[in-house]
Amino acid sequence: xxxxxLAVRNxxxxxxxxxxxxxxxxxxxxxxxxxxxxxxVGPSGSGKSTLLSMIGLLDxxxxxxxxxxxxxxxxxxxxxxxxxxxxxxxFVFQHFNLIPTLTALENIDIAMRFARVPKGRRxxxxxxxxxxxxLRERMNHKPSELSGGEQQRVSIARAMANHPAIILAxxxxxxxxxxxxxxxxxxxxxxxEKGQTIxxxxxxxxxxxxxxxxxxxxxxxxxxxxxx
Amino acid sequence: xxxxxxxxxxxxxLRTGLTVFGISLGIFAIIVMGGMSENFNLTFxxxxxxxxxxxxxxxxxxxxxxxxxxxxxxxxxxxxxxADAYGMLQAPLDPENLGFFGVDFxxxxxxxxxxxxxxxxxxxxxxxxxxxxxxRAVLGxxxxxxxxxNVGDEIEIKSKRALRATSIxxxxxxxxxxxxxxxxxxxxxxxxxxxxxxxxxxxxxxxVSLIFAVPDANTDPEELTKRIGLNVERVxxxxxxxxxxxxxxxxxxxxxxxxxxxxLAAIIGGLxxxxxxxxxxxxxxxxxxLMKAMGAETRDILFLTMGEAAFMGVLGGIIGxxxxxxxxxxxxEYLAARGxxxxxxxxxxxxxxxxxxxxxxxxSGTYPAYRAAxxxxxxxxxHE
Numbered sequence: 001x002x003x004x005x006l007a008v009r010n011x012x013x014x015x016x017x018x019x020x021x022x023x024x025x026x027x028x029x030x031x032x033x034x035x036x037x038x039x040x041v042g043p044s045g046s047g048k049s050t051l052l053s054m055i056g057l058l059d060x061x062x063x064x065x066x067x068x069x070x071x072x073x074x075x076x077x078x079x080x081x082x083x084x085x086x087x088x089x090x091f092v093f094q095h096f097n098l099i100p101t102l103t104a105l106e107n108i109d110i111a112m113r114f115a116r117v118p119k120g121r122r123x124x125x126x127x128x129x130x131x132x133x134x135l136r137e138r139m140n141h142k143p144s145e146l147s148g149g150e151q152q153r154v155s156i157a158r159a160m161a162n163h164p165a166i167i168l169a170x171x172x173x174x175x176x177x178x179x180x181x182x183x184x185x186x187x188x189x190x191x192x193e194k195g196q197t198i199x200x201x202x203x204x205x206x207x208x209x210x211x212x213x214x215x216x217x218x219x220x221x222x223x224x225x226x227x228x
Numbered sequence: 229x230x231x232x233x234x235x236x237x238x239x240x241x242l243r244t245g246l247t248v249f250g251i252s253l254g255i256f257a258i259i260v261m262g263g264m265s266e267n268f269n270l271t272f273x274x275x276x277x278x279x280x281x282x283x284x285x286x287x288x289x290x291x292x293x294x295x296x297x298x299x300x301x302x303x304x305x306x307x308x309x310x311a312d313a314y315g316m317l318q319a320p321l322d323p324e325n326l327g328f329f330g331v332d333f334x335x336x337x338x339x340x341x342x343x344x345x346x347x348x349x350x351x352x353x354x355x356x357x358x359x360x361x362x363x364r365a366v367l368g369x370x371x372x373x374x375x376x377x378n379v380g381d382e383i384e385i386k387s388k389r390a391l392r393a394t395s396i397x398x399x400x401x402x403x404x405x406x407x408x409x410x411x412x413x414x415x416x417x418x419x420x421x422x423x424x425x426x427x428x429x430x431x432x433x434x435x436v437s438l439i440f441a442v443p444d445a446n447t448d449p450e451e452l453t454k455r456i457g458l459n460v461e462r463v464x465x466x467x468x469x470x471x472x473x474x475x476x477x478x479x480x481x482x483x484x485x486x487x488x489x490x491x492l493a494a495i496i497g498g499l500x501x502x503x504x505x506x507x508x509x510x511x512x513x514x515x516x517x518l519m520k521a522m523g524a525e526t527r528d529i530l531f532l533t534m535g536e537a538a539f540m541g542v543l544g545g546i547i548g549x550x551x552x553x554x555x556x557x558x559x560x561e562y563l564a565a566r567g568x569x570x571x572x573x574x575x576x577x578x579x580x581x582x583x584x585x586x587x588x589x590x591x592s593g594t595y596p597a598y599r600a601a602x603x604x605x606x607x608x609x610x611h612e
Contacts, residue, residue: 058606086523
C-alpha cells in the first residue's frame with residue numbers, strides 16, 4: 001500500500017470552557033490516500049470543524065498527530081507553519097472568504113505571492129485556473145460583482161494555486177443554491193479524478209453521497225467510515 | 229506587495245484622507261514652529277559671528293537704563309592687550325511701539341569705528357559714516373526695506389524723555405547716506421548714526437550703553453576679558469564665548485517651547501494614524517486570518533499593515549512640509565515688507581520633519597500591525 005497522503009493518529013482536542021474541559025475530539029485516527037475525495041459529516045458539535053482546523057494547521061491538538069506527505073505538521077513550530085500551509089494545504093470556506101478589495105485574478109495571485117512565486121508565473125497560473133473554472137471572462141471582477149457560485153469557484157482556484165497536497169473544504173456548498181451546489185461538487189469531483197486529494201466537511205447528505213468515502217463523526221469520535 | 233498597500237489605502241479614501249490630514253497638520257506645525265526657532269538661531273548665530281572678535285563691556289548691574297561714562301572707554305583702551313575700544317549708544321527707533329520681533333533700534337557709533345564694529349559688512353548703496361557727519365544715518369537693510377528708504381531720503385527718529393508724570397517726545401530727521409547689505413543679523417534692524425549726535429539727541433551727555441573692546445592679535449580674549457574686569461571699576465565684562473553661551477541658553481528655552489508644541493501636534497497626528505490602523509485591522513480581521521491560512525508569513529502581514537501606516541505618515545509628511553514651506557514663504561514675504569523675517573527652513577529642519585513623519589507613521593502602525601500578525605488564523609476566520 002502507498003504511503004497515505006494524510007494520516008491522522010489518535011488526535012485529541014480539549015478546550016477549556018471557563019473551568020469545564022470540553023472534549024471536542026477524542027482519539028481520532030484515519031488515513032487518506034492520494035486522489036481520494038472524502039467527506040466528513042456529522043451533527044453540529046460533533047467535532048468535524050475542529051478536526052479540519054487541526055489538519056489545516058489552524059489550531060493545535062492537545063494530543064496525537066497529523067502527518068501530510070509524511071511530515072508531522074502538528075509538530076511544526078510557529079515559524080514553519082506558514083510554509084506548510086502554503087505548500088501542503090488549500091482551503092475552501094463556506095463564506096468564500098475572498099478579499100473584497102481584490103479582483104478574482106488578484107485573489108488567486110495573492111496566495112502565490114505569499115509563496116514567493118515570480119509575478120509572470122503567478123499570472124499565468126491564475127489565468128489557467130480561472131480558465132479551468134470557466135471564469136476567464138470574470139477575472140477582473142471583484143467578489144461583490146460575482147455570484148455565490150462564481151465566488152466559490154474563485155476560492156477553489158485559489159486553494160489549487162500552490163499545488164497543495166490536500167484541499168480542505170469547510171461547508172463549501174453551505175451558502176449556494178442546489179444547482180450551484182451540484183456544479184461545485186462536480187468541480188471538486190473532477191479535480192479528485194485528476195489526482196487531487198480533497199476533504200469536504202459538510203452537513204449536506206447530497207454532497208456527501210457524491211464523495212467516494214464518508215466519515216461520520218459523533219461526539220468527537222468517528223462513528224463510521226464507509227467507502228464505496 | 230506595495231500595490232496591495234496602495235489598494236487598501238485608496239479603498240477608504242475619506243478615512244485615509246483625514247488621517248493624512250492629521251499628520252500633515254502636525255508636520256506643518258513642526259515646519260512653522262521649527263522654522264521660527266531656526267530663524268532665531270540663525271540670526272543670533274550671524275550676529276555673534278559679526279561681533280565674535282570683540283569683548284563687551286557693560287555697565288555693572290545689567291544693560292537696561294544704566295550707562296557708562298565715556299571715560300571708561302579710555303580706561304578699557306589702556307588695559308594691556310586691548311587693541312582698540314569704542315563706546316556705542318543704543319536706543320529703540322520707535323520708543324512708543326516696542327514690538328517683540330525684529331525691533332528696530334538706533335545705534336550711536338563713532339563714525340570711524342563703524343566698519344570695524346560689523347566686521348566685513350558691505351554697503352548696498354551710499355557710504356559709511358565719516359567723522360564730522362551731522363544728522364546722517366546708515367540703515368540696516370530691513371529698516372530700509374520697511375520704510376522704503378534709499379540713499380538721500382530722510383528718516384524720522386523719535387526720542388522720549390520722561391519728565392515727572394509726562395514725557396516729551398523729540399523728533400528729528402536724519403539724512404540717509406548709506407544702506408547696508410543684508411546680513412541676517414541684528415544689524416539689519418539698525419539705524420546707525422554718529423555717537424555724538426546720538427548723545428545729544430537722546431540727552432545722554434557723555435555716556436554710552438556698552439563698549440566693544442578688540443583684543444590684539446596675541447591676546448587670549450578670555451584672559452583679556454578678566455583683565456578688563458579687574459582693571460576697570462564698576463563694569464561687567466562678557467567674553468565672546470560667554471555671550472555665545474548666554475544667548476544659546478535662552479535660545480534653547482525658546483526652541484524647547486516651539487518644538488515641543490510642534491511635536492505635541494505631530495503626536496496627535498500619530499495617534500490618529502494608530503486609531504485608523506486599529507480600525508482597519510479589526511475590520512480586516514477575517515482577511516488577515518485568511519492570509520495566514522493561505523500561508524502568509526508574519527512578516528507579510530507586518531509589511532502590509534506597517535507599510536500602510538508608514539505610507540500615510542510619509543504622505544502626511546510630504547503634504548505638511550509642502551504646505552508649511554508655502555506658508556512660511558508667504559509669511560516671510562509679507563513680513564519682509566515690514567522689515568522683519570520670522571522663519572527659516574533649514575536642511576536640518578527638513579530632515580527632522582521627514583524623519584519624524586515616517587517614524588510617527590511606523591511607530592503608530594506597530595501596535596495595530598502586531599495585533600494583526602499575532603491573530604490566530606482560526607479565531608480570525610470565525611470573526612464576524
